Amino acid sequence: MKRITIDPITRLEGHGKIEIFLNDDGEVGNVYFQVPELRGFEKFCEGRPVEELPAITAKICGVCPGCHHMASGKAVDAVFGVEPPPTAKKLRELFYMAHFVHSHTAHFYALAAPDFVVGPYSPPSKRNILGVIEKVGKEIGTEVIKQRRIAQEIQALLGGHQTFVVMNIPGGVRKGLTEKERDDIVNKAKGFVGFAQFTLRLFEDVVLKNKEYVDIILNGPYNLKLHSMGLVDANNKVNFYDGKVRVVDTEGKELYRYSPPEYLDYVAEHVEPWSYLKFPYLKKIGWKGFIDGQNSGLYHATPLSRLNASDGMATPLAQIEYERMYATLGGKPVHATLAMHWARLVELLYASERCLELALDPDITGSELRAPLGPIPGEGVGIVEAQRGTLTHHYRTDEKGIVTKVNLIVGTTNNHGAISMSIKKAAEGLIKKGVEVTDGILNMIEMAFRAYDPCFSCATHCLPGQMPVILEVREASGELLQRLVRD
């Protein structure tokens, strides 16, 4: 039995490692995706005043702190039994759209684009943002950095701290918007829409017009049939900030549609001793292990899942792209893992349009920022879509609003099972008896993982064109059989 270890996984947020076991035929036997880190927010938030949690839980992730801040803010509102006034909700969603723009832009250009723009079999030294820039021009690279910076400026304007935003307070937000600030955001949002459209055109030119890539997307070892989860509004259109959680099965039929307080009836978590991360699954189906297909209890929560679980996009330009995507890929739902990259760009356009829509809304400069508070009911659930999946915060407090219990199901956590399986499928498809395990194969396995945008989206720039990797293939006894070094 041979064992291939990739440690640590790189170009993502957080720590991870992959163990691939080959059986005596040289075919893949089993694959384990392990998460070696844990900090324990679900414990150390106990005893804290609940209004501090939007700031504390934002520190779960420095790349998507806005997501935690929003889910937390909504959970805190529920703990107080109030709904924020319309202006406050819109300000939150406006911030949130800018947050999505920054994250999706950076992920596509730095993580996804290299594999498609430069090519999955290209030399590793070219498979990064610098290689992308070489192919498409420095102008675009500078534009990516600029758009990301602008999105962050909007975050700072609305939320004070540009990374760990502080805007949420029980019942609303701390800061309003002046007319001048609003006009500035309108201009910036128009820029987002233009840039999102440009990015989709780039994707079309470089990926969709290339038969080889389309073949990899549709027929490569990246097909995983699982149920899809995403937040939808009253019309079943994708919404990142608010709505009900909808789950559709592998055929696209609605399985569940639940509101945040009901989440425990629908989602449960499984524990394995070899990972610090839990494995969420659909409770009513049950834990069936690492299988895919209609009978599996596993699901995924990704941009593709959101599009699969919805009936469309709520903004016009994004809706056109949504229809194009499904028409090209053969209808709904789509199970091609790499299509997540395309879905992410459709979302980028939606977030840009929605950002503009909200900035133009007359309520956005309103002065009613907070709802009055009364006695504290003491329990609340807040759910939003993080860039990488449905995010659930559940709090319980005493009558003074001091936290007694916290439960979290985080974006990428939803996908722990799915990612494990995607990696396994890629490995099974690519590593065969008699086939030398090359670094191209290594990269193709990483592509299975990368499509999920696992918790980190900001590998923009700062890549020196070299991705040193060591791959060791060992016998079970530990004896070294083959060693590949990629400097």
Added chain:
Amino acid sequence: MEFKPRIVAFLCNWCSYTGADLAGTSRIEYKANVRAIRLMCSGRIEPTLVLKAFTGGADGVLLCGCHPGDCHYQEGNYRCLRRYLLLQKYIKQVGIESERLKLEWISASEGKQFADLVNSFTETITGLGPCKIKETIAIFK
């Protein structure tokens, strides 16, 4: 070996230290576990000093100052009282028993009261046993 508590007492120069001194000159016997630290005013006592005492090995800490209204510097003792009450809340949160920290006003003429305070406090601390903070500090650098 029988546990011998180590107690640190912060005493203000004008009242409580003089009171403690009086206990001595009056030949009043009291338990010898206390180490006295003299400050000009109980208003100088701040949480850092108390926490350093505990992490430095004290099993109990006493804070003594002039009676309200009698502070040589007018209001220093009130400052001490406020810090003491907030400190009590803090040490409870970090697992140090609130009985280990005590504040009492001792005037310059209250030698006997000082002796009684030390005796009863020492007994309390003996009953509680060694302060576990020592074990924690031993683990950390």
Added chain:
Amino acid sequence: MEGEKPKLKLAVYWAAACGGCCVSVLDVHEKLFDVTAAADLIFWPIALDTKYADVEKMPDKHIDLTLFNGAVRNSENEHMAKLLREKSKILVAYGSCAHMGGIPGLANFSTKEDLLNRVFGESESVINPDNTRPLPETEINEGILTIPRFYNDVRSLSQVVDVDYFIPGCPPQTERLVEVFTAIVSGAELPPKGSVIGAEIKAQCEECTRVKSENKKIRKFYRPWEISDDGITCFLEQGVICMGPATRAGCGHRCISGNAPCRGCYGPPPGAADPGAKMMSAIASIIDEKEPEEISRVIEDIPDPAGYFYRFSLPVSLIRRKVQ
């Protein structure tokens, strides 16, 4: 180009971290090209594919500058802290977690057992009939799978290895990083080893634009949602706890500009033996009551002193952790 100075070999590593410090490095935005002109990034798991084995192979002191962010909370964090100390000329504790333990340091209110029980046992969504817990070693059919050992205590970087400099903040404000980086690259004389850099000596209050008066006397503390913040007056004067007086300036008072009180991520100004004790002292001093019952009533409205005054710094407090 001839006669060019060799590029600085730069590494950025994260231990028990969130990625925010890595984002703060990326937030140099357009200055990126200046950074890559002056420095070669040679190890940065979030962005590069350099693996641990590559670092092990580096000669000692090969890396010119390592920005180590994240707290030390498991065996892998500790191993990497020690490894990077060997391989780095200058090791910087970058960000609140490496500097003081940070938000993960709040786990020092609990124990390993209680924390694991909550996450894997009691959590409302967990179904775990065998009461499984993650283990450093798990035997499976194919062999043994390993994950790092979870420690009982969270530590800051300097509690594990010798640290050359501290750059505080959650995360450090990028402009401060650029100032430090520019100074190092330009060969400027560095402050004494062990210094806090990239931050001011004075407190937040000096930078904060809110209006302050001489009169700070509190008769009641309010939770932030209990008041209608006027957006202008000092938070403390409105009765809301703000860590500004006990926190270094340097972040640009970014939370205050979002109308939220400071929570102290930049750490204490110089001379504080304990990061929260001075603040406790100051808060108590401004309470305007004399009777014990009245004072107690006021203090009753501070629900979580340890959490307010040691939000980012519990592991480096005098107490270190809650006594077990």
